[in-house]
Amino acid sequence: MSRLGLIDxxxxxxxxxxxxxxxxxxxxxxxxxxxxMEGCKALVLPGVGAFDPAMERLRQGGLAEAITTWCDAGRPxxxxxxxxxxxxxxxxxxEAEGLGLLKGRVRALPRRPGHPIPHMGWEPLVPANPSPxxxxxxxxxxxxxxxxxxxxxxxxxxxxxxxxxxxxxxxAAVWQGAIGACQFHPEKSGPHGEAILRRWLAWLAAL
Amino acid sequence: MVAKRIIPCLDVADGRVVKGVNFVGLRDAxxxxxxxxxxxxxxxxELVFLDIAASHQGRGTLVELVQRTAExxxxxxxxxxGISSVEGITVLLRAGxxxxxxxxxxxxxxxxxxxxxxxxxxxxxxxxxxxxARAGGGWDVYVKGGxxxxxxxAVAWARQVVALGAGEILLTSMDGDGxxxxxALELTRAVADAVPVPVIASGGAGCIDHxxxxxDPGPAGGHASAALLASLLHDGILSVEQIKTELLRxxxxxxxxxxxx
Numbered sequence: 001m002s003r004l005g006l007i008d009x010x011x012x013x014x015x016x017x018x019x020x021x022x023x024x025x026x027x028x029x030x031x032x033x034x035x036x037m038e039g040c041k042a043l044v045l046p047g048v049g050a051f052d053p054a055m056e057r058l059r060q061g062g063l064a065e066a067i068t069t070w071c072d073a074g075r076p077x078x079x080x081x082x083x084x085x086x087x088x089x090x091x092x093x094x095e096a097e098g099l100g101l102l103k104g105r106v107r108a109l110p111r112r113p114g115h116p117i118p119h120m121g122w123e124p125l126v127p128a129n130p131s132p133x134x135x136x137x138x139x140x141x142x143x144x145x146x147x148x149x150x151x152x153x154x155x156x157x158x159x160x161x162x163x164x165x166x167x168x169x170x171x172a173a174v175w176q177g178a179i180g181a182c183q184f185h186p187e188k189s190g191p192h193g194e195a196i197l198r199r200w201l202a203w204l205a206a207l
Numbered sequence: 208m209v210a211k212r213i214i215p216c217l218d219v220a221d222g223r224v225v226k227g228v229n230f231v232g233l234r235d236a237x238x239x240x241x242x243x244x245x246x247x248x249x250x251x252x253e254l255v256f257l258d259i260a261a262s263h264q265g266r267g268t269l270v271e272l273v274q275r276t277a278e279x280x281x282x283x284x285x286x287x288x289g290i291s292s293v294e295g296i297t298v299l300l301r302a303g304x305x306x307x308x309x310x311x312x313x314x315x316x317x318x319x320x321x322x323x324x325x326x327x328x329x330x331x332x333x334x335x336x337x338x339x340a341r342a343g344g345g346w347d348v349y350v351k352g353g354x355x356x357x358x359x360x361a362v363a364w365a366r367q368v369v370a371l372g373a374g375e376i377l378l379t380s381m382d383g384d385g386x387x388x389x390x391a392l393e394l395t396r397a398v399a400d401a402v403p404v405p406v407i408a409s410g411g412a413g414c415i416d417h418x419x420x421x422x423d424p425g426p427a428g429g430h431a432s433a434a435l436l437a438s439l440l441h442d443g444i445l446s447v448e449q450i451k452t453e454l455l456r457x458x459x460x461x462x463x464x465x466x467x468x
Contacts, residue, residue: 015277015303049328082328114208114424116405116432118330118374121209122252122462142462144283145209146330146374165209188283188305190247 002041005031009057012046020187034066047082052094079181103154112166120146123163131160131175132203143189210462211422212252212433220260222268240275249447250464258288270302277303310335311350324372334373339381353381369402376406383411390421395429405432415453
C-alpha cells in the first residue's frame with residue numbers, strides 16, 4: 001500500500017484521519033514541509049477551524065506553495081472539511097487568499113429559522129457528477145457534517161455530491177483532475193465514511 | 208433537515224464508566240471504549256463522555272481513554288468535566304476528542320469560550336448549561352453539579368456563550384434530571400429558539416414520547432437538534448435501535464439504522 005502524506009499545519013484532528021486510513025491498511029506519514037512530501041503517493045489536507053489562520057499557517061511554513069506545486073503536477077490530494085474550503089480562491093469567513101486550486105468561493109451557509117448553524121450532524125449525500133469518491137450507482141451514504149460555510153465552485157461539473165441545507169443544496173464533495181475533497185468528515189462517518197475512503201484508496205492504488 | 212441526533216452519555220471516573228450499564232453480551236460493563244463501540248455499532252449518532260471525578264490524577268487516565276476511543280470509534284465524540292483552560296482543551300482535542308464541553312469553567316471565565324473557539328473553531332466548543340426553573344418564571348444557571356445558583360438567566364447565558372463562540376449548547380434540566388418525567392420542553396424551546404447553534408436536550412427522558420417531544424420542531428416541541436440519554440439506555444429500558452426505529456416511524460429526520468455498505 002502506498003504512503004499517504006498527512007499535512008500537519010496545526011489545524012485539525014490529525015489523529016482520527018490517520019487512524020481511519022491506517023484501519024484501511026494505508027501507511028500514513030505526517031508532513032510539515034514540502035521536502036517531506038517526497039516518497040508520498042498522495043496528500044491528505046485535513047483541517048478544522050477558521051479559514052484565515054489556516055491559510056496563514058500553510059503560507060508561513062511554505063506548505064501552500066508545496067501543495068500548489070504538487071497539484072499542478074497532477075498528483076493526487078484529498079481535502080477534508082476546512083481542507084476542502086482551502087482549495088478554493090477565497091472565503092466569506094476571512095480575508096485570506098485560498099490555495100486557488102479550484103475556481104470558486106466559499107460562502108456562509110444561509111441563515112434560516114429552524115436550521116441551526118453550524119450545520120452539525122448526519123445527512124445523506126445527494127449524488128452529483130460521478131467521481132472516484134462516489135461512482136455512479138453508489139449506495140446511499142449518510143455522513144457527518146460540521147460546518148458553517150460551503151464552497152460554490154465556478155464550474156458546477158466539479159461537484160460530486162451535494163447536501164440539502166434549509167431550502168437549498170450546498171457542496172458536500174468535489175472532484176477535479178486528481179484533486180478530491182469532502183466537506184463532511186469521512187473519518188467520523190462510520191461505515192459509510194469508511195467506504196468513501198476505501199474507494200479513494202482503491203482509485204489511488206490503480207494509478 | 209439535518210438528522211436529529213441520539214447521543215448516549217457515559218459518566219466516567221478514573222477511566223471507568225461509573226454507572227452500571229446493561230448491555231447484552233458485554234464483556235466488561237465498566238470499559239468506556241467497549242461501551243462506546245457498542246453504542247456506535249447500535250446506531251448512536253455521537254457520544255459524550257463526562258468525567259465526573261475530574262481529579263488531577265484522573266486527567267491522565269481520561270486522556271488515555273480519549274486516545275483509545277479515537278482509535279476504535281468512527282463517530283464523533285465530546286469530552287466534558289473539569290476542563291478549565293485552553294491547555295486542557297488542547298490536550299483532549301489532540302488526543303482525538305472532536306469536541307469539548309465546558310460548564311462551570313465557562314461561568315467562571317467566559318472568555319475561555321472565546322479563546323477555545325478562536326484557537327480550534329466554534330464547532331468543537333460545546334457549552335453545557337445546567338438550568339433549573341426560577342420561582343416566578345425563567346430559569347437559573349447552576350454549577351457544581353446543581354449545588355450553586357449562579358443567578359445567571361439560562362436563555363441570556365446561552366446567547367452570551369454563543370456570541371463568544373460556542374458552537375453547540377448541551378442543556379440539562381436540573382428539574383427533570385433523573386425523574387424520567389420528560390425533558391423540560393419549555394426551557395429547551397426557549398433556549399433553542401434564542402440561539403442559532405444546535406441545542407442538545409438533556410435530563411428527564413423516560414420513554415420514546417419524551418424524545419419525540421424534545422426533538423419536535425412544532426409549536427409545542429422542544430426544538431432540540433439532539434437528545435442526550437443516559438440511564439434509559441444504560442439500564443436497558445430502551446435501545447438506540449428501538450428509539451431510532453420509532454422516531455423514524457413518527458416522521459422525524461433520523462439517520463437510519465441500515466448502515467451496512
